[in-house]
Amino acid sequence: MQIRVEQTQNPKAKPADETKLGFGRIFTDHMFIMDYTLGQGWHDPRIVPYAPLSLEPSAMCLHYGQSVFEGMKAYRSDDDRILLFRPDKNMARLNVSNDRLCIPAIDEEFAVEAIKKLVSVDRDWVPTAPGTSLYIRPFIIGVDPVVGVHPAHHLMFMVICSPVGAYYPEGLNPVKIYVEDGYVRAVKGGMGFAKTAGNYAASLKAQDEAEKQNYTQVLWLDGVERKYIEEVGTMNVFFQIGDEVVTPALQGSILSGVTRMSAIEILKSWGMNVTERRLSIEEVAEASKQGKLKEAFGTGTAAVISPIGHLKWGDMIMQFNGGEIGPLSQRLYDTMTGIQWGKLPDTFDWTVEVKE
Template sequence: MHNIKIEQTSQPKEKPAPDQLGFGHYFSDHMFVLDYTEGIGWHDPRIIPYQPISLDPSAMIFHYGQSVFEGLKAYITVDGEALLFRPDANFKRLNRSNERLCIPAIDEQLALEALKQLVAVDREWIPTAPGTSLYIRPFIIATEENLGVHPSKKYQFIIIMSPSGSYYKEGINPVKIMVEQQFVRAVKGGTGEAKTGGNYASALKGQEIADREGYSQTLWLDGKENRYVEEVGSMNIFFKIAGTVVTPELNGSILPGITRDSMIQVLKSKGIPVEERRISIDEVVEAYHNGTLEEVFGTGTAAVISPVGELKYLDEKMSINKGEIGEVSQMLYDTLTGIQYGKIEDSFDWTIRL
């Protein structure tokens, strides 16, 4: 057991109404903090009242972008228990991101223990209305006061939590996405497979263009040939073509999504053919024209699944499954949320009950 100090807040915040939650607007009463100092390692684990961070203007995070983060959720099950979904996978991925960004590895067991204790302290912040959850954001920033270009010698690992509303208020509405032609999100050998802030900053321009044209997300192609499908702004992407579900293989520039991995395991367990391979945008367009493109959907922590009702490439707008959610998309959504809210048995051993 790790000795995590706990300082309870003396001024609990008022909790927002369930119908006002949205995403990422409100934060629970406490946060977890862990410091790193070169020569000492990670030290001083503590749960403290949620508060601003004080950093020197020369802190390296501001200048060279050494940061990584994760996103996961806690849920209240139908029988009133608090539950985490695959947190161990998130901390494993955090360490893979750390490796790419030259950030010292964290102790995954300490991180998991800290998360459990933090959720226990702020358990009342887990909303209970249908479809709601407590979003959890672990992140690491470089804090050394230095303008030299080198890996920082000091870091902070912090976990904050935010009650989140139901992603789909009136049922699952398929989204419209457009294929980005001008910009690229990542290239093989870059930081695309790490969950680092810079990837999201570089994707904002494509998102801005999509918003302007009335689309909710950008579908990124590879940065080399501008042909092969990679991922959507905040999600991995899947195509159901002639009965087989295809998703781009992990190639070094695609984020290895935990929801993506969960979906692949569910598909296999149901006997639905699934392939991880390179898929070109031309193959998708051809499947659309010959009538074999049956479903398109994105997967991620926030929405679980986002069916795609329209896909725009160049000047062509492709309507997918008459703009409605497909059978496989619905099954995947029902299965994953069923496990997350304790409605169906977790045969994959993914959940941790607190």
């Protein structure tokens, strides 16, 4: 399919101070759209000026939540190249989410090319300040104007972009997290492994209460026994216990993070003992009491690596590294971002350059 490009006639003013971008509040001049119609398939791919959508009030996505999304970034290197980080993995995961939400699969290779073309059109929006990047949000919504519960016959695949700074206000400083044992995010057999709007809607109540208690995020336990660690609200999570780095195994209720996957591969390349297994909060607490719990950190596209400095479980407070980032988290962050920004050799062949 050929991608039609309609250039904006009213370009926006770009941010004057890239150190104050925030996250997800500013959007570029253009967006990608492709339609799906039952019997016709995906069609009419186009890049058009960023603008409000026109949807029927009865559009199915507004009532039944048939929507999926991804999160990616484009990075500007010191030699002015624009690099994507493992975009094929994001598009593969989007199709996993599509399957769970009864959304027709996309052509993953074509979707990567569409994203590259959109980023190329808006390449001047990729910021240059240290620690900044262009956040890329692909998403699919069901748009049938029908109030009735069934898979949509008409959908839209869209991509929007936003120049961003650090996701958390703390930046790379350790965040405060508490263990959520009242609300449930997901269970095996549900949609926890899919990147769909409903999962994030389910997390809002706990997130709101965390913020009221001056915590950045919550750490979710499994939805059945309320015992085993799953993930943080917007991140996968790792714990360094003795000489073992542990992250919860993917068992159907945890998102398979691209940054998680990359962190595991980097750690293994260093010869570290990395384990994907069930990890109880009791085991973490006991390791903390015994002085074996060295570090904890989250991984995700938005924050890349986010060290945890303070973890609260009931009345117990676990603190790490005197409120400073730990050596493993720092090394992992430096390596991951070094590859992403083109500062280090990409020995894994993960980055994809966006040509003009």
